[in-house]
Amino acid sequence: MKKGLSKAFLSLFVLAFLLMGVTAAQATVNLNMYYPVAVGGPITKVIDDMIGDFEKANPDIKVKAVYAGNYDDTRVKALAALKANQPVQLSVLFSIDVFELIDQGVIVPFDEFATSAEDKKWLASFYPALMENSKAKGKIWGIPFQRSTIVMYHNKDAFKEVGLDPNKPPTTWKDMVAVAQKLTKKDASGNVTRWGLHIPSTGYAYWMFQALCIQNGEVLMNLDGNRTYFDKPAVVDALQFWRDLAVKHKVMPEGTIDWGTLRQKFLEGATAMMWHTTGNLTAVREGAKFDFGVSMLPASKRLGSPTGGGNFYIFKKATPEERKAALKLIKFMTEPELTAKWSIATGYTATRADAYETDVLKKYVSEFPAAAVARDQFKYAIAEFATHENARNKKFLDDAIQNVLTGGKSAKDALKGAQGQAERVLKAYR
Amino acid sequence: MKLQRQIAGPVYAWLLLLPAAVLMVAFTHYPIVGGFIASFFSTGREGRPSKFIGLENYSSMIADPVFWQVLQNNAIYALGVIPISVSLAIFMAVCVNGRLPGRGIVRAAYFTPTILPMIAVANIWLFFYTPQIGLLDQICGLFNIPSHSWLGDTKTALGCMMVLAVWKDAGFFMIFFLAALQGIPPELEEAALIEGAGRWYFFRRVTLPLLMPTMLFVLVNATINSFKLVDHIFILTKGGPDNASSLLLYYIYEVAFGFWDTAYASTLTVVLLVILCLAAITQFRYMEKRVHYQ
Numbered sequence: 001m002k003k004g005l006s007k008a009f010l011s012l013f014v015l016a017f018l019l020m021g022v023t024a025a026q027a028t029v030n031l032n033m034y035y036p037v038a039v040g041g042p043i044t045k046v047i048d049d050m051i052g053d054f055e056k057a058n059p060d061i062k063v064k065a066v067y068a069g070n071y072d073d074t075r076v077k078a079l080a081a082l083k084a085n086q087p088v089q090l091s092v093l094f095s096i097d098v099f100e101l102i103d104q105g106v107i108v109p110f111d112e113f114a115t116s117a118e119d120k121k122w123l124a125s126f127y128p129a130l131m132e133n134s135k136a137k138g139k140i141w142g143i144p145f146q147r148s149t150i151v152m153y154h155n156k157d158a159f160k161e162v163g164l165d166p167n168k169p170p171t172t173w174k175d176m177v178a179v180a181q182k183l184t185k186k187d188a189s190g191n192v193t194r195w196g197l198h199i200p201s202t203g204y205a206y207w208m209f210q211a212l213c214i215q216n217g218e219v220l221m222n223l224d225g226n227r228t229y230f231d232k233p234a235v236v237d238a239l240q241f242w243r244d245l246a247v248k249h250k251v252m253p254e255g256t257i258d259w260g261t262l263r264q265k266f267l268e269g270a271t272a273m274m275w276h277t278t279g280n281l282t283a284v285r286e287g288a289k290f291d292f293g294v295s296m297l298p299a300s301k302r303l304g305s306p307t308g309g310g311n312f313y314i315f316k317k318a319t320p321e322e323r324k325a326a327l328k329l330i331k332f333m334t335e336p337e338l339t340a341k342w343s344i345a346t347g348y349t350a351t352r353a354d355a356y357e358t359d360v361l362k363k364y365v366s367e368f369p370a371a372a373v374a375r376d377q378f379k380y381a382i383a384e385f386a387t388h389e390n391a392r393n394k395k396f397l398d399d400a401i402q403n404v405l406t407g408g409k410s411a412k413d414a415l416k417g418a419q420g421q422a423e424r425v426l427k428a429y430r
Numbered sequence: 431m432k433l434q435r436q437i438a439g440p441v442y443a444w445l446l447l448l449p450a451a452v453l454m455v456a457f458t459h460y461p462i463v464g465g466f467i468a469s470f471f472s473t474g475r476e477g478r479p480s481k482f483i484g485l486e487n488y489s490s491m492i493a494d495p496v497f498w499q500v501l502q503n504n505a506i507y508a509l510g511v512i513p514i515s516v517s518l519a520i521f522m523a524v525c526v527n528g529r530l531p532g533r534g535i536v537r538a539a540y541f542t543p544t545i546l547p548m549i550a551v552a553n554i555w556l557f558f559y560t561p562q563i564g565l566l567d568q569i570c571g572l573f574n575i576p577s578h579s580w581l582g583d584t585k586t587a588l589g590c591m592m593v594l595a596v597w598k599d600a601g602f603f604m605i606f607f608l609a610a611l612q613g614i615p616p617e618l619e620e621a622a623l624i625e626g627a628g629r630w631y632f633f634r635r636v637t638l639p640l641l642m643p644t645m646l647f648v649l650v651n652a653t654i655n656s657f658k659l660v661d662h663i664f665i666l667t668k669g670g671p672d673n674a675s676s677l678l679l680y681y682i683y684e685v686a687f688g689f690w691d692t693a694y695a696s697t698l699t700v701v702l703l704v705i706l707c708l709a710a711i712t713q714f715r716y717m718e719k720r721v722h723y724q
Binding site: 072076079080100102103104105189190191192193195201202203253254255256257258260261264265268270389391392395398399400402403405406407408 | 475476496556557560561562563571574576577578579581582583584667668670671672673674684687688689690691
């Protein structure tokens with residue numbers, strides 16, 4: 001009897017064990033994600049390491065993270081994969097693609113499954129300026145991950161050379177022009193060997209332009225993403241100022257300036273100051289053979305920069321289990337400690353205030369104060385340009401900017417044209 | 431028995447053709463027909479399904495200034511790149527066909543651009559063209575020519591693309607001409623020499639006509655290349671500034687995968703197809719009269 005009982009127990013035990021094994025095998029969730037890299041440095045390795053740590057901590061979740069090019073390439077790949085019914089559950093995509101992704105019906109708002117008190121606390125932990133691009137229709141669709149603002153890099157050696165205080169970069173447009181004129185150097189025959197300033201105008205021309213507009217006291221779109229304000233006088237003035245930097249003040253070369261090669265030009269001393277994303281900070285730090293500084297962008301009527309960069313999105317096609325696993329992954333990747341590590345490895349701004357309270361980032365900022373500039377600029381930052389059919393409206397604006405910068409139409413005519421085009425597209429969304 | 435053979439013959443032939451036919455239909459003909467049909471529908475979106483709109487895509491295409499600009503750019507690009515790269519290819523082929531010392535090295539050097547992937551090439555040229563620190567500006571600096579934003583100027587951006595395309599294509603075409611030149615029997619040259627024909631006369635009256643079949647092949651390829659190779663645009667300019675260096679296929683990519691307006695992209699693709707068909711037909715018709723295969 002006793003023997004039989006223990007036998008029964010044993011077999012029950014074995015059965016339970018087997019069942020556990022089966023359920024454990026079933027519970028392994030596979031996640032696929034795409035992510036972009038838009039800045040210099042060995043970013044893919046950093047991401048792989050973070051994912052590796054996550055898998056170690058969560059053996060029941062397998063993550064395949066695929067580097068997919070720049071922001072546009074990544075959106076194309078993610079959407080193409082979804083349309084072809086390939087399993088993709090989450091991705092890091094451009095924060096400003098939020099309306100496009102909603103209109104295509106591919107993403108789910110986080111409010112639907114991040115419902116616990118702890119989740120809500122987590123959602124509220126990010127900088128409000130960064131969440132502006134995540135919100136639409138009263139819901140939260142994206143979680144800030146690789147985020148940035150635009151900052152001004154300056155070559156301290158060049159400042160010293162012309163007798164400027166290297167620790168006092170210009171803080172207003174007027175100052176900036178005066179300083180840049182001093183920094184512009186010509187050789188005996190009158191050819192420029194070093195420019196005072198470079199603001200890039202390919203790739204993300206609208207982004208740089210948005211900074212100028214914010215500083216000039218105007219925004220380019222409403223937060224519902226169905227109206228643009230390209231033809232407002234302050235916007236026209238901002239574009240005129242950009243053009244004037246080359247033709248009137250002669251501190252910047254004429255024509256467009258390439259986004260991709262600008263960092264190299266700054267490192268080679270071909271320009272003394274440049275506007276660029278904070279995401280390039282670490283790459284500049286590693287490549288610079290001279291002393292350089294980083295500061296907030298200068299003000300015309302106010303200080304300001306748009307935020308920029310990529311958010312985590314979860315796709316509608318993910319099953320409830322996959323959504324849960326994806327949420328776990330995103331929470332892991334945005335923990336203060338990892339956020340700090342990520343910020344140091346790239347230069348991207350830490351997305352939440354408590355990351356700056358961690359020991360690693362505290363130490364880093366005290367050694368390298370430039371790392372905190374973007375954070376301090378958050379006070380003045382607003383959402384990056386995002387509308388319905390964003391790629392199209394962005395192109396209208398980019399084309400107008402490039403047309404003016406290469407000496408085509410007047411700022412007023414070009415922007416009026418772009419406004420008309422955007423208006424036709426956006427009417428359907430009001 | 432006879433009937434069996436009558437059936438078996440064609441069936442056998444069709445079976446042999448089947449694999450190729452399946453691939454052609456799946457990846458060439460079906461997409462063409464599908465694209466043509468899609469060009470009469472609107473692009474579907476969440477809450478706004480795709481519907482038949484007749485010729486509306488075509489009328490908005492005619493009203494689209496960017497379309498006309500990329501078409502014009504593409505015409506200039508083709509008319510510049512094709513004659514230059516083909517004549518350069520013939521010139522290079524004639525040069526390395528002779529018995530000059532180290533011609534193996536020269537041939538390899540001419541052919542190198544072809545084996546490099548376009549994306550890699552474009553990344554190299556990006557730094558050639560970069561103002562101030564780029565190779566081109568460094569050379570210009572030696573002659574005291576002021577620095578210029580080659581890719582950032584609407585007047586020079588397209589030209590820069592064309593130079594790159596010529597550099598990349600000429601070596602590839604040279605290989606075909608070189609092979610053709612090797613096939614020309616040396617007796618012809620000896621006979622011409624005895625008759626007292628000059629080098630240029632010999633080239634014009636003997637070599638060139640014998641190169642004609644190759645010429646047709648190369649021209650067709652060059653034309654197709656100038657419409658279908660746009661990889662370098664992604665790296666160098668993204669079509670800018672203000673669409674100055676954008677080509678038709680690049681614009682199609684932008685519309686299809688940037689704007690996700692697949693219907694309009696299909697419409698543009700139909701135009702591209704028509705252009706390529708017309709070019710191929712004209713070339714075959716015209717050249718056929720002047721081409722004689724040996």
